[in-house]
Amino acid sequence: EPEVTQTPSHQVTQMGQEVILRCVPISNHLYFYWYRQILGQKVEFLVSFYNNEISEKSEIFDDQFSVERPDGSNFTLKIRSTKLEDSAMYFCASSKGLSRVAVDEQFFGPGTRLTVL
């Protein structure tokens, strides 16, 4: 069964460093997402991506964040200058995206745990 994969499973970085979290969505999906979960808190939406552009972003997704689909398979989240409060589990998800106005089931990856020291 196709699944969303994420690498690495755990990333440790120093405050101020740049990190890139990688995701491989399900191959025929067109809509991609990033969510994060700070320990003990809710899973929060960061951004959605459709047709090679950001579809929606939350108030969390400020200028230090960016997303990219560099090739036909990867979807990345870059954090330009990490802060301590960026420590969280980051989940990638994808959906079929048959229509921009339709709600689809989102398929989630296992997450990347980011620890900022």
Next chain:
Amino acid sequence: AQSVTQPDIHITVSEGASLELRCNYSYGATPYLFWYVQSPGQGLQLLLKYFSGDTLVQGIKGFETEFKRSQSSFNLRKPSVHWSDAAEYFCAVVAGSTLGRLYFGRGTQLTVWP
């Protein structure tokens, strides 16, 4: 603004007992409703979803839910819990204008005693 509440942080049940995990949402219209489960080291797996129609929804692994509009609730039920159901359970909604954005509850951790 949309919000989702799971009032129970941790629930413990005995294997074979029935289960009900509570979820309430706050939104003016009927949202799209989801329940996800997360086992350790795994991603979030969809158990069931409600978009419209019959308010009693059957999902995978024997789970079901009943959407109650008057109570703004979407509780997850299972008649007989198995030890393998131990996991964290999240309810989530997609509301209206933000079609791709899931709003999650904070999750309920389920422990199953043998």
